[in-house]
Amino acid sequence: xxPYKDLSREELLQEKESLEKQFAEVKAxxxxxxxxxxxxxxxxxxxxxxxMDVLNSSTDLKCREGVDCRNYGVLDGIREAKELLAxxxxxxxxxxxxxxxxxxxxxxxxxxxxxxxxxxxxxPWCKLDKVKFLCPVPGYDRHFKITEHFGIxxxxxxxxxxxPDMDMVEEYVNNDPAVKGIWCVPKYSNPQGITYSDETVxxxxxxxxxxxxxxxxxxxxxxxxxxxxxxxxNLVEILMECKKEGRPDMVYKFCSTSKVSFPGSGVAxxxxxxxxxxxxxxxxxxxxxxxxxxxxxxxxxxFGDIHGMVLHMRKHADILRPKFETVLDGLKTELxxxxxxSWIEPRGGYFISFDALPGCAKAIVAKAxxxxxxxxxxxxxxxxxxxxLDSNIRIAPSYPTPEELKVAxxxxxxxxxxxxxxxxLLEK
Amino acid sequence: xxPYKDLSREELLQEKESLEKQFAEVKAxxxxxxxxxxxxxxxxxxxxxxxMDVLNSSTDLKCREGVDCRNYGVLDGIREAKELLAxxxxxxxxxxxxxxxxxxxxxxxxxxxxxxxxxxxxxPWCKLDKVKFLCPVPGYDRHFKITEHFGIxxxxxxxxxxxPDMDMVEEYVNNDPAVKGIWCVPKYSNPQGITYSDETVxxxxxxxxxxxxxxxxxxxxxxxxxxxxxxxxNLVEILMECKKEGRPDMVYKFCSTSKVSFPGSGVAxxxxxxxxxxxxxxxxxxxxxxxxxxxxxxxxxxFGDIHGMVLHMRKHADILRPKFETVLDGLKTELxxxxxxSWIEPRGGYFISFDALPGCAKAIVAKAxxxxxxxxxxxxxxxxxxxxLDSNIRIAPSYPTPEELKVAxxxxxxxxxxxxxxxxLLEK
Numbered sequence: 001x002x003p004y005k006d007l008s009r010e011e012l013l014q015e016k017e018s019l020e021k022q023f024a025e026v027k028a029x030x031x032x033x034x035x036x037x038x039x040x041x042x043x044x045x046x047x048x049x050x051x052m053d054v055l056n057s058s059t060d061l062k063c064r065e066g067v068d069c070r071n072y073g074v075l076d077g078i079r080e081a082k083e084l085l086a087x088x089x090x091x092x093x094x095x096x097x098x099x100x101x102x103x104x105x106x107x108x109x110x111x112x113x114x115x116x117x118x119x120x121x122x123x124p125w126c127k128l129d130k131v132k133f134l135c136p137v138p139g140y141d142r143h144f145k146i147t148e149h150f151g152i153x154x155x156x157x158x159x160x161x162x163x164p165d166m167d168m169v170e171e172y173v174n175n176d177p178a179v180k181g182i183w184c185v186p187k188y189s190n191p192q193g194i195t196y197s198d199e200t201v202x203x204x205x206x207x208x209x210x211x212x213x214x215x216x217x218x219x220x221x222x223x224x225x226x227x228x229x230x231x232x233x234n235l236v237e238i239l240m241e242c243k244k245e246g247r248p249d250m251v252y253k254f255c256s257t258s259k260v261s262f263p264g265s266g267v268a269x270x271x272x273x274x275x276x277x278x279x280x281x282x283x284x285x286x287x288x289x290x291x292x293x294x295x296x297x298x299x300x301x302x303f304g305d306i307h308g309m310v311l312h313m314r315k316h317a318d319i320l321r322p323k324f325e326t327v328l329d330g331l332k333t334e335l336x337x338x339x340x341x342s343w344i345e346p347r348g349g350y351f352i353s354f355d356a357l358p359g360c361a362k363a364i365v366a367k368a369x370x371x372x373x374x375x376x377x378x379x380x381x382x383x384x385x386x387x388x389l390d391s392n393i394r395i396a397p398s399y400p401t402p403e404e405l406k407v408a409x410x411x412x413x414x415x416x417x418x419x420x421x422x423x424x425l426l427e428k
Numbered sequence: 429x430x431p432y433k434d435l436s437r438e439e440l441l442q443e444k445e446s447l448e449k450q451f452a453e454v455k456a457x458x459x460x461x462x463x464x465x466x467x468x469x470x471x472x473x474x475x476x477x478x479x480m481d482v483l484n485s486s487t488d489l490k491c492r493e494g495v496d497c498r499n500y501g502v503l504d505g506i507r508e509a510k511e512l513l514a515x516x517x518x519x520x521x522x523x524x525x526x527x528x529x530x531x532x533x534x535x536x537x538x539x540x541x542x543x544x545x546x547x548x549x550x551x552p553w554c555k556l557d558k559v560k561f562l563c564p565v566p567g568y569d570r571h572f573k574i575t576e577h578f579g580i581x582x583x584x585x586x587x588x589x590x591x592p593d594m595d596m597v598e599e600y601v602n603n604d605p606a607v608k609g610i611w612c613v614p615k616y617s618n619p620q621g622i623t624y625s626d627e628t629v630x631x632x633x634x635x636x637x638x639x640x641x642x643x644x645x646x647x648x649x650x651x652x653x654x655x656x657x658x659x660x661x662n663l664v665e666i667l668m669e670c671k672k673e674g675r676p677d678m679v680y681k682f683c684s685t686s687k688v689s690f691p692g693s694g695v696a697x698x699x700x701x702x703x704x705x706x707x708x709x710x711x712x713x714x715x716x717x718x719x720x721x722x723x724x725x726x727x728x729x730x731f732g733d734i735h736g737m738v739l740h741m742r743k744h745a746d747i748l749r750p751k752f753e754t755v756l757d758g759l760k761t762e763l764x765x766x767x768x769x770s771w772i773e774p775r776g777g778y779f780i781s782f783d784a785l786p787g788c789a790k791a792i793v794a795k796a797x798x799x800x801x802x803x804x805x806x807x808x809x810x811x812x813x814x815x816x817l818d819s820n821i822r823i824a825p826s827y828p829t830p831e832e833l834k835v836a837x838x839x840x841x842x843x844x845x846x847x848x849x850x851x852x853l854l855e856k
Binding site: 045 | 465467468470473476477478480481483484485487489496497498499500501528529530532533536537540543544545552554555570573574577578686690691692693711714715716717718719720721722723
């Protein structure tokens with residue numbers, strides 16, 4: 001196809017007229033479609049319904065260590081849950097604490113604790129004039145909201161095909177003692193689906209932070225969330241890399257079963273060095289008597305072990321894969337060669353990231369909404385909701401049905417084309 | 429019986445010899461007994477085993493409003509859970525937020541949020557030179573640990589038969605702007621089992637705090653935890669009282685089903701004015717996508733409504749009542765008239781509070797431990813773990829079996845007698 005920019009004014013106007021007709025038709029259907037959040041579909045949730053049966057009134061509710069999981073006790077998680085989630089995030093069970101239902105909540109609490117109590121004896125961040133976090137962009141909006149909530153200054157770090165711009169990361173982390181953290185989704189990243197390369201992970205491990213309380217916030221949300229059995233990204237395990245480099249305390253790993261079992265009713269965990277975990281537990285024992293051990297037991301009894309979990313994730317992949325392919329096919333067929341946007345084909349995770357012509361993202365999302373398609377707000381993938389180029393749009397294909405996705409993609413590409421033509425026309 | 433203090437030196441020494449013989453006998457049994465924590469017994473947990481069956485793989489897991497409880501969404505709790513816990517804590521469902529499994533965690537988060545973000549727009553407490561909390565004593569050790577953790581200065585307020593010393597409370601709250609809160613367990617208090625009188629609650633509601641961000645931390649942990657059907661304490665509902673006095677924002681109410689269903693796997697909530705709840709939700713939506721809705725649904729489907737919950741609590745009472753009576757009978761029979769200790773007979777809750785002769789509590793707890801009986805650490809019921817009189821001991825009769833309790837009480841009274849005799853002998 002001829003790139004739009006190479007079409008004449010007349011050709012563009014003609015194309016616009018035809019697109020507007022198509023748009024009017026789909027708009028007239030009065031659809032309500034949602035590609036805004038990384039929410040599993042009902043079919044995916046059905047996969048874990050067996051979990052509702054593994055504990056019943058005649059089940060032995062003692063965990064392996066003999067603790068009655070119905071009662072108080074066990075601050076940091078029952079042993080078998082530690083083993084399962086440790087395997088999931090590839091650390092030793094001794095390097096993990098099991099929390100409640102939300103890894104986001106763990107990350108929030110981690111920042112909150114650092115604000116009021118510092119990190120392993122450092123000055124509480126609330127006593128400092130300035131605290132900064134590095135934010136690879138585009139990234140996860142809820143990460144950025146946490147740091148914004150605590151008044152932490154966020155610094156955009158561009159993402160490349162192999163992860164964040166490590167020259168820039170090293171420059172900041174190794175020289176600026178105000179830099180206390182970096183938000184990472186290292187595998188099948190939100191929203192681009194990029195997995196950090198081996199070299200990127202090793203460069204993370206080799207950081208020499210100016211601040212002793214600098215931590216890498218390694219949110220491995222999609223660690224086992226592959227789309228393919230044969231094409232899988234591999235991520236080097238960072239805690240071990242940091243250990244090898246003599247800085248085992250430099251990373252916090254976060255994970256959860258939110259998109260494995262049930263979002264909101266899953267189990268979340270933090271993986272870190274023993275020194276970090278001891279520091280965390282000092283606060284944790286004040287905050288709670290313990291998390292929901294019955295739900296921990298429910299997960300362990302349902303999945304059995306990490307192999308059971310991996311097999312379960314293949315069923316998720318079977319549902320998600322055709323959805324991703326529907327969107328990607330639509331983008332390729334309709335936008336390929338037009339040079340009005342680019343995207344990456346992810347091998348896992350929950351998102352497709354689309355980069356429109358600069359200045360077009362907000363308008364595209366607004367246009368799609370006209371026809372009943374809700375997308376993630378343009379800008380949401382950047383700190384403070386501000387995409388400097390107004391270019392990035394996050395596409396979440398998981399929740400709609402395949403049929404809905406087909407129409408949603410149609411609306412999306414129409415919106416991209418219409419907005420892009422207007423932009424090109426203005427510049428002609 | 430003759431008070432020990434009226435016995436002669438010889439009589440005391442003779443009594444001591446006989447007691448030491450008894451103590452040696454029970455010690456020789458090598459028992460392991462625990463009256464240290466307010467933990468339900470296995471028999472109590474068995475009462476809620478039906479809850480393990482109410483949700484299964486063929487259950488409709490949508491809540492009344494049509495939300496699929498297996499998926500993300502609903503920040504502040506499903507409607508039917510709000511109704512159940514609102515009834516439990518006697519407020520409107522519009523005045524409640526449902527959290528995770530632990531009311532302690534809500535209290536911690538409430539203080540943590542006030543530290544970093546203030547209360548409804550006030551200065552964050554971490555920016556203030558001094559923050560104080562009033563602590564009715566004896567009280568709940570985990571409350572005091574939270575305020576200690578955040579470096580908040582704690583001020584002891586003596587408990588009377590009708591609640592905290594309200595003259596002192598008024599004096600502090602109405603005049604000192606550094607006083608930001610007071611910890612209250614208003615019904616069947618921990619550890620004394622005291623219920624605040626109507627007048628005490630009304631005096632709370634009539635407080636005119638010097639600090640706009642002063643809040644009453646009303647931990648109604650034992651609101652429906654009666655021991656008797658015919659002898660029940662009544663507590664005036666404080667949110668309404670505060671509303672009547674024109675200060676609806678002055679109180680946070682906390683409750684949970686930890687000692688109704690399963691500790692650690694229950695549901696907790698905060699009740700407060702809408703303005704407070706809006707303030708809380710601003711932070712909550714950053715902290716989490718939502719709490720465990722399946723567990724909320726599980727609770728609602730099991731109890732049905734507040735009447736179902738009340739009936740359920742009667743079964744708890746049937747198990748707890750004889751345990752309390754075993755301890756109270758033991759105290760009365762063995763210590764009555766000796767004037768070496770006093771206690772209150774509670775009508776609900778989880779504890780019996782024992783006041784030994786000044787300077788004896790630590791020694792009594794240590795003595796009991798010699799014979800294999802673990803009690804709550806002496807001093808734990810006071811801020812910083814320091815009982816100025818070294819007198820108060822918390823007895824938790826819920827966990828041991830009735831047979832174990834009989835022996836535990838025997839060990840306890842022997843320890844009280846032996847330590848008291850030593851003390852009286854010293855002073856003779």
